[in-house]
Amino acid sequence: MLTKRMLNRLMVMIVLLGQLVLPMQNSATAAETNKASIAVQGKEAALLKKKEIEIQEDTDALSLLQETVGSENVKTVDSDYGPMITEIKGLSQEGTFAWAFYVNGKQADVGAHKYNVHADDEILFKYESWNTASLSVFGDTDTGTILDSKKYEINEDTTALTLLKNAVGENNVALKETDYGPMIIGINGLVAEDPYYWAFYVNGKLAEGGAHTYKPQAGDQISFKYESWEQEEKDSGDEQGSQKDKDSPDEGHIVNVNQAVDNLIAYIMEKGVSSEWEAIALHHAGKKIPAGYLDSLKAKVGSSNGEFRIVTDYERMVLGVKAAGGDPTSFAGYNLIEKIYNNERMTNQGTNGVIFGLLALNSGDYNIPVSAEWDQEKLVDYLIENQLDTGGWALYGTTGDPDITAMALSAIAPYKDQEEVKTAIENAVNWLTKQQNANGGFETENGETSESTAEAIIGLTAIGKNPAGASFTKGMDSDVQAASSSSAQSENNLITNLLSFQNEDGGFAHLIGEESNDIASAKGILALVAYQNFVAGKASVYELDRVTVDDTAGDKNGQQGSGGQTQSENESKDGNRLPDTATNTCNLMAIGALLFLTGLFLFFLNRRKRA
Known part of the structure; x- marks a missing residue:
């Protein structure tokens, strides 16, 4: 059975423990800060090297950029999808170059103003050209893929041939002069020998002209493939008699x-x-x-x-x-x-x-x-x-x-x-x-x-x-x-x-x-x-x-009310899922409060017994 002295000591310990729990949790909460990194890459040099910044739950990427480099150094224009960045630190969109927005190495599919930055995100604003075409090169079964699909900047003078030379190196492209212009006979040492040849494709379709005459358009997918005339003739024969009018509704x-x-x-x-x-x-x-x-x-x-x-x-x-x-x-x-x-x-x-x-x-x-x-x-x-x-x-x-x-x-x-x-x-x-x-x-x-x-x-x-x-x-x-x-x-x-x-x-x-x-x-x-x-x-x-x-x-x-939309607890107003930043702070605070109240109860109970 508890003596009065033991009861008093227990009461004091509970009250002290309850008071200690709260400040400990407040300190822990203050120490928990979410950070993300941000960088700004210009055309030739970094305008802002990678920098870690503390973020709040509702920090969007545009606000983070403005806070980091200064809002006076970020210019935007209104667009159908919200503010569009046109200039950062004096570097403005010009010609085919504009500001692109990346999250964790991947170009974002929403505007910077809509993306809620999460802890450990790597935010990058990059000045790059819209005017690009992708190029890939496929060899024979032994050689395999020579060049995986990659985007390259193009201009009004770029041809598919110059694109190829720039990608694999001019010395790695062997040409033969013909009445129709230069014909590609080798790429990276893989030389075409009858019945094989280097085929030139634009957007998945065999090109009608030579690579030296075709000027890629923005978004084009250019590919060179090591193929056989014999296989092409077989495929062509299989298609005879199977054509139908595809311009009418199917x-x-x-x-x-x-x-x-x-x-x-x-x-x-x-x-x-x-x-x-x-x-x-x-x-x-x-x-x-x-x-x-x-x-x-x-x-x-x-x-x-x-x-x-x-x-x-x-x-x-x-x-x-x-x-x-x-x-x-x-x-x-x-x-x-x-x-x-x-x-x-x-x-x-x-x-x-x-x-x-x-x-x-x-x-x-x-x-x-x-x-x-x-x-x-x-x-x-x-x-x-x-x-x-x-x-x-x-x-x-x-x-x-x-x-x-x-x-x-x-x-x-x-x-x-x-x-x-x-x-x-x-x-x-x-x-x-x-x-x-x-x-x-x-x-x-x-x-x-x-x-x-x-x-x-x-x-x-x-x-x-x-x-x-x-x-x-x-x-x-x-x-x-x-x-x-x-x-x-x-x-x-x-x-x-x-x-x-x-x-x-x-x-x-x-x-x-x-x-x-x-x-x-x-x-x-x-x-x-x-x-x-x-x-x-x-x-x-x-x-x-x-x-x-x-x-x-x-x-x-x-x-359904306003469009019948529902929103889960972990979603923001724009539909982006909020980061899971919850901790056990609330639970521990509740325990501390309970201990404190228990101590007070025992204290008054003891006084009442004395009375």
């Missing part, structure tokens, strides 16, 4: 597309409608768009008093409002159409504002006054005047971009019978097919993405061009084809390429192998519905006045 694809659309709609309705692309797709699919989506747009307009910094905010909102059954000319007390045609910042975002402007103004029958700053004719003229000589369009600069080019096709599609527009469309289609790779998609700085393929499908169907037709059907890489047991897999087009990004949950990935991504899924559903419309002989998905919506579809989804 009903064989539509079965797979229909199933993919059903799965993707289920995925979107489960997570909630959150973008105008999803709303447009559901509109054309005859599905009811949850009321919460339109409510969320009204709240957004109201909270900003109808004022947005960038014109694409108005333009994309018009598309979403129209698709959801609202009136863009009188929405939440504002005329969103007027906000577009009288916008002074139409060209501040390069071609983006103009492209989305045309899509928005043509989404319905709107009255555009003669006094308007911009109308459809002015917007079309701007795009025609800013088309590149190559046939593509760029957001900024002189390097064509597959996404922007495809979006421009969607925008000018209603005017395709005009002579100038018709020529522009033909040039753009020719440029796009040259950019397409052997997998049927497009190589970008971030790799082969589903969004680029989706944009191409949307743009081509808008102008009445089959994305699964002969022009956009490519032969699979010979090594991959040899390993394939199905002859049907030897050809890839935009449709088969896009379907390859769909995951088991029904959503689409940004890159193959990644988890489903909201943006990729939104673009994916719009592209597949666009293809359904094309096969059915219907209009572009951006024409929103011709569809009847099934009001009985998805009743429960109409009660």
